[in-house]
Every structure is written in C-alpha cells, then in structure tokens.
Amino acid sequence: MTMALHPSRPILIVDDEPSILLAIDTTLQMAGLNHTITCQDSRRVMDLLADTPIESMLLDLNMPNVDGHRLLDDVRQEYPDIPVIIVTGAVDVETAVRCIKAGAFDYIVKPVEADRLVTAVNRAISFQELRRENQSLRRHMLRDDLEHPEAFRNIITANPKMLTLFQYVESIAATSQPVLIRGETGVGKELIARAIHRLSGLKGRFVAVNAAGLDDTIFSDTLFGHAKGAFTGADSPRGGLIEQADGGTLFLDEIGDLTQASQVKLLRLLQEGEYFALGDDLPRSSNARIIAATNQRLSTLLKENRFRKDLNYRLQTHRIVVPPLxxxxxxxxxxxxxxxxxxxxxxxxxxxxxxxxxxxxxxxxxxxxxxxxxxxxxxxxxxxxxxxxxxxxxxxxxxxxxxxxxxxxxxxxxxxxxxxxxISFSHRLPTLKEAAQLLVAEAMRRSGGNQSKASKMLGVSQQALSKRLKKASD
Structure with a gap:
C-alpha cells in the first residue's frame, strides 16, 4: 500500500552536507513526515521556492556560495508565509537572537535531537494550517454563499443555521486537525463528516467506524489490526481500518461509548499520529484525518469520569453542532x-x-x-x-x-x-397559569397561528386549545 504524502506541501531541507540531509530526512520520514525535498546547493533554493509551494523550510546557516543568513533574509522578503527553521552548529546566543529577529520560526542546534526536530516541524505545519484557516474564516465572513455548494449536495436544507454551519465547514476542511461533530441521533452527522472529507482535498478514502458497543479488543482489532499470533485464530497479520484511511479521513462515530483503554489509544493516535496493532510492539504511523461524532453529553461523561479530559480537549479543536430537525x-x-x-x-x-x-x-x-x-x-x-x-x-x-x-x-x-x-427561568418562577399561557402563546407562534398544529405540539385536543385561547381573550 502506497503511503500518502504528509504534509500536503513538501518540507524543504537545505544543507551542504549530504550526511546531514540524509539524517534529517530519515528522521522526518520515520515520524510520518514523508513529504520532503532536499537541497545541497544553496544557489538553487530561490528557484525551488518559485516553482514549488513549500510548507516549511529547514535551513543550515554555514554554507558555501549563498550562506543561510542571506537566504533567510531573501526568503522572508519574498515568501514571508513560509516558516523557516534554522538548523546549525552555531551554539552562541547572539546568532540565535539574530536569526529570530530576522524572522526565523525556530532555531535548532546540531547535532539534531530527533524529538526536537519533529516537534519544531510539526509546530510549523500547525502554524501554517492555522494561518490558512484564519484566512479562510475571514474570507467566509465576507460571503453569504458557499464556495463549494456541491460538497453539501447530499444534505437537503434551506435553514440559515445550516448554511452558517456549511460555511464553517468550508473554512476548516483543509486543516489536518481533528473535528468533533455533536448532535442527536439521525441529524446527519456522518453527512457533515463526508462533506468535510470532500472539501479537504485529501486523496485517501473516507472510512467510517461505529464505536457503539465495542469492547477494547474488538475496537483495537477493527481500527488498528493485529499481528500474526496476536490471539487464537490470528493465523496471519491484518491491517485495520486506520490503514484503509491512510491519506484520507477516519470517521469515528459514537465516541462517547469508547472504553477507557480505547480512549487512551485514540488519544495517542491524535497526539502522536501513532498506534499499535494488536500483538505488535512496534508503533506504526498514520496521517489519517480524524473526525469524531457523538450524540451523548460529553460534559456528563466527564463529570462521571467516563471520558478523558485530555481526549476531550484534543478532539475539540474544531466543534460542530448539528441542529435537530x-x-x-x-x-x-x-x-x-x-x-x-x-x-x-x-x-x-x-x-x-x-x-x-x-x-x-x-x-x-x-x-x-x-x-x-x-x-x-x-x-x-x-x-x-x-x-x-x-x-x-x-x-x-x-x-x-x-x-x-x-x-x-x-x-x-x-x-x-x-x-x-x-425551558429557562428568570429569577421569579412563573405561576402554573402563567406558564400555561406562555406555552400556548409560543405554540401558536411556532405554528404560524394554526390551532391544529399548535394543539399537536402541546399534546392537547384542538378543542381544548380553542377553549384556552377564547378564555385568554375574554
């Protein structure tokens, strides 16, 4: 199975030493950051940037021909949106301060620590996604229509709240951050998730998993797969649905039903982009975008210690509530x-x-x-x-x-x-008579003055409602 490229735009690595280029590239590849371009000749950098949109850039300072200080100035002037991470053997504070003042996104000292490198690059990617999302939000705030109405073709609505929801979906769809969709059963949460996937530009599949009623073993096997011999009957290794969603979207429905053990595994997947197949001690990487959905009150589950706070925070980067019918x-x-x-x-x-x-x-x-x-x-x-x-x-x-x-x-x-x-109440509780009058008035308002419809909303006969209305008018 071909691994999808992540991030969508490449990371440019610039260093005149081939061994350093190889080491940095290998470290990023092992962390699932497999979309890279290496450049040993600093004279080619500006031409590369002119031809290829770049997600972020790793730049050595001390190079022949064009040194890193000059390249940093040129990149910041011509491509100010590209985060530039300096990677150099210079350890003095003065050099680091000068680079940061010149506009460097981060500063890493050689020999490079793998965790430090991956963290810096992931921060740069997140920064880019946030910048693009903010641009998209500003653009949508100035519009009353949709840029891509075809993405919502399977959702039938003329409701203004739903249009606003669609505009928000358009603004966040291209990011890799998780999305939590909330709403009652039957409102169309999966349809919203599919619209996000269509708008995301991801080349991989949309894969849906319903977590309702799954114990941890079944959940883990379904999602992450298993190694040969992981349990009785596991005669051969099997990949989970997370592999099928590589480079695409994994939709996890009913996440409020997950066991505590399954929640820990989902949290690791969200935070580290890693998971373990059953019976396997080696972590595997995933770059699938995660969309979760629930019809439960997460606030109640949190109070009852049935849902992890850290997972809740991690899931709610983007939150969508689908209104009931x-x-x-x-x-x-x-x-x-x-x-x-x-x-x-x-x-x-x-x-x-x-x-x-x-x-x-x-x-x-x-x-x-x-x-x-x-x-x-x-x-x-x-x-x-x-x-x-x-x-x-x-x-x-x-x-x-x-x-x-x-x-x-x-x-x-x-x-x-x-x-x-x-129902919400003011400081003074209404009397039963006042409450009944308010309910009748609200039902008549919602029904457009139609007594038959209003009586059905209130659960009374039309004759009983008619009597109440007549009595109120006397």
Whole structure:
C-alpha cells in the first residue's frame, strides 16, 4: 500500500552536507513526515521556492556560495508565509537572537535531537494550517454563499443555521486537525463528516467506524489490526481500518461509548499520529484525518469520569453542532419531497401526490429521531401506498405512538451539549397559569397561528386549545 504524502506541501531541507540531509530526512520520514525535498546547493533554493509551494523550510546557516543568513533574509522578503527553521552548529546566543529577529520560526542546534526536530516541524505545519484557516474564516465572513455548494449536495436544507454551519465547514476542511461533530441521533452527522472529507482535498478514502458497543479488543482489532499470533485464530497479520484511511479521513462515530483503554489509544493516535496493532510492539504511523461524532453529553461523561479530559480537549479543536430537525422545520417539505421520490424509485412505484394534511401533521411533530425518523416514516407510507394521494394513516399512527410513549410527542431533552435547557427561568418562577399561557402563546407562534398544529405540539385536543385561547381573550 502506497503511503500518502504528509504534509500536503513538501518540507524543504537545505544543507551542504549530504550526511546531514540524509539524517534529517530519515528522521522526518520515520515520524510520518514523508513529504520532503532536499537541497545541497544553496544557489538553487530561490528557484525551488518559485516553482514549488513549500510548507516549511529547514535551513543550515554555514554554507558555501549563498550562506543561510542571506537566504533567510531573501526568503522572508519574498515568501514571508513560509516558516523557516534554522538548523546549525552555531551554539552562541547572539546568532540565535539574530536569526529570530530576522524572522526565523525556530532555531535548532546540531547535532539534531530527533524529538526536537519533529516537534519544531510539526509546530510549523500547525502554524501554517492555522494561518490558512484564519484566512479562510475571514474570507467566509465576507460571503453569504458557499464556495463549494456541491460538497453539501447530499444534505437537503434551506435553514440559515445550516448554511452558517456549511460555511464553517468550508473554512476548516483543509486543516489536518481533528473535528468533533455533536448532535442527536439521525441529524446527519456522518453527512457533515463526508462533506468535510470532500472539501479537504485529501486523496485517501473516507472510512467510517461505529464505536457503539465495542469492547477494547474488538475496537483495537477493527481500527488498528493485529499481528500474526496476536490471539487464537490470528493465523496471519491484518491491517485495520486506520490503514484503509491512510491519506484520507477516519470517521469515528459514537465516541462517547469508547472504553477507557480505547480512549487512551485514540488519544495517542491524535497526539502522536501513532498506534499499535494488536500483538505488535512496534508503533506504526498514520496521517489519517480524524473526525469524531457523538450524540451523548460529553460534559456528563466527564463529570462521571467516563471520558478523558485530555481526549476531550484534543478532539475539540474544531466543534460542530448539528441542529435537530425540530429547529429547522422549514426543511420538512424539502425532505418529504426528496424521500417520497427516493422511496417511489426504490420500490418501483409511481410517485404519489402529497396531501396538505400531511404537511400540517409533519410540521407540528417534534422528531425525536430527526431526519432519519422522517425518512423511515415516508418510506413506510410509500410502501403501503396503492393509489391517489399518499395516505397519512401510517404516519399518524407512528406519531400517536411516539406521543403516547414520549409524552405529547416531545422526546427527552436534547442529548448533545447545546448548553440550552428546553425551558429557562428568570429569577421569579412563573405561576402554573402563567406558564400555561406562555406555552400556548409560543405554540401558536411556532405554528404560524394554526390551532391544529399548535394543539399537536402541546399534546392537547384542538378543542381544548380553542377553549384556552377564547378564555385568554375574554
């Protein structure tokens, strides 16, 4: 399997000694930084920079022809965005200060320590990614539309919150930093992850792993693979899904279900880019971009010591919260139209028309299962359809069951960390009568004055709501 190049732009190593070039290049390669260019002749550096976009540069100071001090000045003047790391045998403080003042990103003394070198280069790469991300964010703040709408073609929405989310996704997609996507079950977290991958420019695959219910051994074997003889039946070595995601994106769903042991292994993968296959003592490198998702309250898991704080911090470099369907009800008609067409095509049936009563029913529902639940309801209704307009009987029955089981069609509060409770209170608690009046007023506002829809939101009959409204107006 061909190892994907990392970083996307090469690291330029400049030194007049072949042995030093080889040593530095080998150290970086072993650390997974395998996209490098070496240059022994300092006179070629500016031509190389003119022809090739560079991620960062390692520069020796004492070289014949053009020395490092002059090259540093030239690079800073013509290519100020390239981080230049000085690598030299000069150990005096004066030289180091002069280089830093001239614009060097870092300063390393020979003989080079491997850890120090890799840390400096990784810092330079992170700096470049942050700079590009900030540029992208500024660019998107000045726009009201999307640069690449085709990346979101599988997400059907007309909601302003979702458009803002898409713009943020465009701005962070090209970085290698991890992303944490939160949201209730069925909102489309994997669709967002796939959009990030499409926009990332990564050449590798998108590989999804659902961590729900996996113990540490199964998780490790699935993700990292195993060596021959690692356990009974392991007659040959096998690579894990992390290898399949090389140079691409690894999507880890339901990370709130990971065991403590699995969390430690995921943390190492995120921090060091390394992992161990089961039964293997030698670490392996990975440059897959990690996107994680959860529908659980991580704050609760942290308080209960079921989720590591350091892993939580490492995952949340970029955070995305996908709003539930009940907060974007304008998407319901679009989704219904799409799901009816898809179901009719899948079932090889003529596409039924949509009765007005169906939209009234669906736009007043709470959707504890979000978009996935709506898709299931529509598919079931189309599968039962015979002729004429689509019957709402099966959909009404489903909603009635949810209302009975969940209380007025209202599911339990959102399970992701939105930070907003279903109801907030001021210092003075309202009376029950005032609370009832406020609920009725809010339901009428959300339903656009439609009593039938408002009564379904409140879990009361339309007659009961009508009486309350009449009593309030008297």
């Amino acid at each position: 009940r907060e974007r009800l304008e998407d319901v008609p679009l989704l219904v139209d799409h799901f009816i067409a898809a179901a009719a095509s899948s079932l090889n049936k003529p596409r039924p028309s949509v009765p007005d009563a169906l939209m009234t029913l669906l736009t007043g529902y709470f959707y504890p299962g979000n978009v996935r639940e709506l898709e299931s309801m529509i598919f079931d209704a189309v599968s039962r359809h015979q002729s004429g307009p689509l019957s709402i009987a099966s959909i009404q029955a489903h909603i009635d069951r949810e209302q009975t089981a969940g209380g007025s069609g209202m599911s339990s509060p959102a399970v992701y960390d939105s930070g907003d409770p279903p």
